[in-house]
């Protein structure tokens with residue numbers, strides 16, 4: 001994280017008048033500064049969870065790696081969601097997807113029952129982030145999520 005931050009800060013300033021304002025509200029920003037932000041604990045390193053030094057090649061391990069690096073941001077570090085007050089579900093929901101439906105969700109954002117996800121957020125995220133996953137990566141992800 002430190003290396004990535006340092007690299008980003010080292011980039012030259014660029015004019016980008018079309019860039020949208022940050023979605024982090026002043027209230028959230030203040031909470032992050034005060035250490036009172038509700039998800040703060042989940043942003044701290046988890047001593048029991050060391051990322052592998054290199055990307056795993058075995059399918060199940062790769063699926064776990066992808067889930068923990070790509071889904072945990074919203075579905076929680078343990079992939080079990082944030083509890084009843086948060087709209088992001090536990091990723092046990094992925095088990096209800098057939099492999100074909102899961103591929104379609106990752107590639108296009110269309111949920112198993114057709115159309116967009118409840119708030120549209122997951123559909124949007126899948127379409128702009130996960131559509132770049134390879135067939136093997138999607139298969140590995142599904143294999144891992146089914147195994148939990």
Ligand code: HEC
Nearest residue numbers: 070071074087088093094111112117118119120121122125
């Ligand atoms: C930036 C936030 C975000 C990320 C990252 C994210 N999700 Fe989601 N996901 C959501 C939200 C929010 C929902 C609840 C539906 C909605 O409101 O869009 C959801 C719902 C889902 C659902 C249930 C959809 C349904 O209604 O049938 C599945 C399956 C799912 N996500 C899989 C994944 C997988 C797999 C990953 C990682 C590869 C992932 N998500 C990463 C935000 C995210």
